Amino acid sequence: MGKLEYAPAPESRAVVHLKPSYDLFVGGDWVASQGGTRFTTISPATEEVLAEVAEASAADVDRAVRAARTALRGPWGRMSGADRGKYLFRIARIIQERARELAVLETLDNGKPIKESRDVDVPLAAAHFFYHAGWADKLSYAGLGPDPRPVGVVGQVIPWNFPLLMLAWKVAPALACGNTVVLKPAETTPLTALLFAEICQQAELPPGVVNIVTGAGGTGQALVEHPGVDKVAFTGSTEVGKQIARSLAGTRKRATLELGGKAANIVFDDAPVDQAVEGIVNGIFFNQGHVCCAGSRLLVQENVADEVVRRLKRRLTTLRVGDPLDKNTDVGAINSAAQLERIRELSDLGEAEGATRWSPECELPTRGFWFPPTVFTGVAQAHTIAQQEVFGPVLSVLTFRTPQEAVAKANNTPYGLSAGVWSEKGSRILWVADQLRAGVVWANTFNKFDPTSPFGGYKESGWGREGGRHGLEAYVALAGGQEEQL
CATH class of the missing domain: 3.40.309.10 (Aldehyde Dehydrogenase; Chain A, domain 2)
Known part of the structure; x- marks a missing residue:
């Protein structure tokens, strides 16, 4: 029998409405970069330019951190866990409603097969928001201490291999625990993070709770080293993770690092x-x-x-x-x-x-x-x-x-x-x-993920866990701790 041949089955790009250019998402609004610098993001499959994206300067990062601090001191900081959970549920449902649009955009910007974006990345991203929405009003039962409070403003830097999913892994637990976020997506795959900013607007998330600053390594460094950031969450290479660890040494900042592997x-x-x-x-x-x-x-x-x-x-x-x-x-x-x-x-x-x-x-x-x-x-x-x-x-x-x-x-x-x-x-x-x-060992399977299960490594694969009850620990402080600095 000869090799099976498959007729082309292309997914339509019509569900995605790309803008020619994108600004930064700060304080609930789209704002131009103060430096005015822009870069292009391309399709790895065709080298076609998809859009121009603003490159955030140190001043832009400072503006985003201040917006996150203002939101933390405002209604978001006083909101009950049950009400915070409603926003996470709303975001999860919108991700499901816009699943096809997100999957096509992820594949365009990242290069991964549409069946993976459609069947793995987007459903798991929604699942993380659903799961953490359920924790928002139950943190006192998570074994994290009698009165868990938010750490504060969280700076999050995510990689290009799972742009939307890594965003969900980081943003969902941070919001469930009452923190505010400044997130920097990878420079080669910023588009689903920018679409997520639209989802935050659609969900009527209070301004400044989630801020998205696009750029390359300099933008990430400015975010990690900003004195107004209380916790850093990074997924990426071991080399950059070591640089972040060195820059945070001696500061009061918390960190979770999910780095390389050789499984x-x-x-x-x-x-x-x-x-x-x-x-x-x-x-x-x-x-x-x-x-x-x-x-x-x-x-x-x-x-x-x-x-x-x-x-x-x-x-x-x-x-x-x-x-x-x-x-x-x-x-x-x-x-x-x-x-x-x-x-x-x-x-x-x-x-x-x-x-x-x-x-x-x-x-x-x-x-x-x-x-x-x-x-x-x-x-x-x-x-x-x-x-x-x-x-x-x-x-x-x-x-x-x-x-x-x-x-x-x-x-x-x-x-x-x-x-x-x-x-x-x-x-x-x-x-x-x-x-x-090894932090995760699969038995008679591989690459299976669930938001209820913690993920993370040992040695040069980083420290801390993401997902599950264990993943909440990095986003809470106990009475008398860092939350008093809010």
């Missing part, structure tokens, strides 16, 4: 192979590998390694790479030219260091930023691709003989964000999970 996906010889192969594919090729918790290191028990790799390669020949707006697409575009160059450099280094590189035959579009699904075999622990985060659709395959060796290899990394274990023996899964130094 091990461990497959034992008793694992259901076809199910494991699906988990491997989801673990590393979901969102083009632009996932901090991606299963980028496949550890396979030696006696089944050849069979697992053979079936994996067969499965990869069925992946469809191409137009992210096509509902049949499995692997979309790399987010930026800079990220594509890094993936290429590390992949070339993998070959130079002696690993064997393989990709399925696939015709890549001539415009945009593209990289084929790639598997490296013959990888050693010391190889760069086994140690450094590639953040792309690149899988390194290593082998092990005993569970002890699997754990030793899995933990032999500066990161500790996530891991996966595949086995039919529950006792083995529990033993391995207990030994792994």
